[in-house]
Amino acid sequence: MTEKVLKMGSDIAFHSMACRASLAVVQIAVAGDADINTDFVVPSNVSNVDGNFFTFTGMRVLVGGAPPTAFKVLKASMAEFPALNGQSVSYAVLQFPSGTVNPPHTHPRSAELLFLIDGTLQVGFVDTTNKLFTQTLTTGDMFVFPKGLVQFQYNPDAQNAALAISAFGSSNAGTASVPNNVFTTDIDDTILAKSFKTDVATIQSIKAGLAPKH
Structure with missing residues (x-):
C-alpha cells in the first residue's frame, strides 16, 4: 500500500513538472510584443492625435534621392514612428550598392520577411544546429528569416544596386550585429584570441578595421 501511494505521488509530481515545462515552452513560443488594452498608445508628450500621428514620412527621401555609396537601412520602427507602439509591426528599407553586405546579425524580438524590390541578393541564416x-x-x-537566428544579405552584382523591404512582427525587433557585439565591446582581447583560436594581434587588427572612421 505504501509503495502504491509513493508511486502515485511520484507520478503526480512528474506530471505536474511536465505540465509546468510545457507551459513554459508555450509562453516562450508566443513571446513577442506585449498586448495593449487600448486601440493605440499615445506618448505622454503628445496632446493632439489626428491623422498625422499615424503617418510616417521618413521614406520620402527614397523618392528621387541619390543612391547611397554604402549599405544603408531606413527604419520605420517604434523609435522613428511612435504610433507603432503596441501594434507589433515595423518596416525597414534596405539599400545595397553593388558588392555590399549587411553583415551577420540577429533580430531578437521578431522574424523578418524580406521582399526584394529590385536587383539580386544572396541571403541566408544559420539555425541552432549550425546548419x-x-x-x-x-x-x-x-x-x-526566423526570429533570433544569425542572418546576412549580400549583393553580389558588381554593376547594379539592390533594394529590399523587410517587415517585422514587432514594433521594436532589435538588431544585434555579430561583428560589433563581439569586436567593438570590452571583451578582453585574450579571451577573443583564445575563443577564435588566433592571436591578440589579429584580434586588434579586426577591432581596428571595425572602429568608426572619423
Whole structure:
C-alpha cells in the first residue's frame, strides 16, 4: 500500500513538472510584443492625435534621392514612428550598392520577411544546429528569416544596386550585429584570441578595421 501511494505521488509530481515545462515552452513560443488594452498608445508628450500621428514620412527621401555609396537601412520602427507602439509591426528599407553586405546579425524580438524590390541578393541564416540555409533572390522574391537566428544579405552584382523591404512582427525587433557585439565591446582581447583560436594581434587588427572612421 505504501509503495502504491509513493508511486502515485511520484507520478503526480512528474506530471505536474511536465505540465509546468510545457507551459513554459508555450509562453516562450508566443513571446513577442506585449498586448495593449487600448486601440493605440499615445506618448505622454503628445496632446493632439489626428491623422498625422499615424503617418510616417521618413521614406520620402527614397523618392528621387541619390543612391547611397554604402549599405544603408531606413527604419520605420517604434523609435522613428511612435504610433507603432503596441501594434507589433515595423518596416525597414534596405539599400545595397553593388558588392555590399549587411553583415551577420540577429533580430531578437521578431522574424523578418524580406521582399526584394529590385536587383539580386544572396541571403541566408544559420539555425541552432549550425546548419546554413542560403538562397539567391531575384526581383520579386521573398525570404523569411526566423526570429533570433544569425542572418546576412549580400549583393553580389558588381554593376547594379539592390533594394529590399523587410517587415517585422514587432514594433521594436532589435538588431544585434555579430561583428560589433563581439569586436567593438570590452571583451578582453585574450579571451577573443583564445575563443577564435588566433592571436591578440589579429584580434586588434579586426577591432581596428571595425572602429568608426572619423
